[in-house]
Amino acid sequence: MRALLVDRSAPGRLRLGTAPDPEPAPHQALVRVAATSLNYGEAAFGLDSAPDGTVLGWDAAGVVERAAADGSGPAVGTPVVTLMPAGAWAELRAVDTGLIGVAPAGADLAALATVPVAGLTALRALHRVGPLLGRTVLVTAATGGVGRYAVQLARAAGAYVIASTGAPEKNRELLERLGAHEVVGAPGASRPVDGVIELVGGPQLVEAYETLGEGGTLVAAGHIAGKGEDFPFGALFGDQQRHDRSLVTFFLLGCTGLGRDLGWLAHRVAAGELDPGITWRGSWDDAAQAVEALLAGRLHGKAVLTFDA
Known part of the structure; x- marks a missing residue:
């Protein structure tokens, strides 16, 4: 799969490359990522501490490609918003079903990608x-x-x-x-x-x-x-x-009930009741530019990367 990989020799310490497809555990669904939002913590600390070749990223919205083998979580084809400690900066990610929120059909997945860390932390x-x-x-x-x-x-x-x-x-x-x-x-x-x-x-x-x-x-x-x-x-x-x-x-990530909260927030954003606060939006080819702006304090609100099909 294509992914943004940590590379300290590259601009913004990121490069577009390939990584092995994740293999979900029985309690995990495989999600095809449509968009991810950047967070200060992962950019400021993750890029410094993670080995080269790592796929970082906490927040992602997308569509379930393979349902969890244990029967938990949403079915194939369901639009979802997801949270995990890593793996969002790639085409595919394996996600614990307890950290998946079901999104409304037809929702703007780029807007929903802002929900996991920012929305959940506020809530x-x-x-x-x-x-x-x-x-x-x-x-x-x-x-x-x-x-x-x-x-x-x-x-x-x-x-x-x-x-x-x-x-x-x-x-x-x-x-x-x-x-x-x-x-x-x-x-x-x-x-x-x-x-x-x-x-x-x-x-x-x-x-x-x-x-x-x-x-x-x-x-x-x-x-x-x-x-x-x-x-x-x-x-x-x-x-x-x-x-x-x-x-x-x-x-x-130590809190319980996060999947429920992710779904609730996703529905509020999709309905226009919450403004996701997107102030930068671009393709994953522009990730280094977004990270640099975030770390320099030039971004107020959320930066969202969308992934090409």
């Missing part, structure tokens, strides 16, 4: 905050792939949404269209909030934690700053005004 992070109706939620790095989904999902769940961005005036119209009630500069809110979806890390996470009110929860779900978090002495003390605050993390 599961908001779950960690708790019930959202009538609560105030701050989303940092709100113009990124995860941030855009988080703003939309929080608004749909009944939260008052504050979107934080490094360029609030430039991005105000976009974020308000996605559902933000307020658009502010980093680190965020000027008053206590009930929840923070924190997507930057480093010093901004420390500052965002200080915006939590009593009983509030900060979910650390992104680390693009590439820096550690140094809390000043006393920052984690409880006091009468802001006690019982929480800082939590989660591992996406």
Whole structure:
């Protein structure tokens, strides 16, 4: 099969080549990939650590070519959105049926390819905050792939949404269209909030934690700053005004029920209820260009690669 292979001697550390077809385990379906979306983590860390010849990629949408031998999962010909630790940057991938979401017939598979990491991370992070109706939620790095989904999902769940961005005036119209009630500069809110979806890390996470009110929860779900978090002495003390605050993390692939969530998100995107936030779209021949733009911080939203038949 054709695939994008790690090659540190090539532009963008990727080259188009061939790799053996994957052989699915009994609980896996074989999916013909139509599109994949890029994520900062796989580009920033995967390309540095994976051996040459590796096929990376977490997110892919496509069509089931061979159903799972154990009878689980969707039938041949079903459009699906998929998540796995690797293998999305190729024509074929083997996918655990628990990590497959069934998509509506006729949906734009390129748009659905944005769902797995970005959509699931936003959804599961908001779950960690708790019930959202009538609560105030701050989303940092709100113009990124995860941030855009988080703003939309929080608004749909009944939260008052504050979107934080490094360029609030430039991005105000976009974020308000996605559902933000307020658009502010980093680190965020000027008053206590009930929840923070924190997507930057480093010093901004420390500052965002200080915006939590009593009983509030900060979910650390992104680390693009590439820096550690140094809390000043006393920052984690409880006091009468802001006690019982929480800082939590989660591992996406360690969560259960992801196939169900993938399908739910895919249907929302296909119906036009969620904007997938695609800001770069091209063929897999242009993968190196997309990776370089992503790592340079020139992409806000999702980059999608479509695969030729």
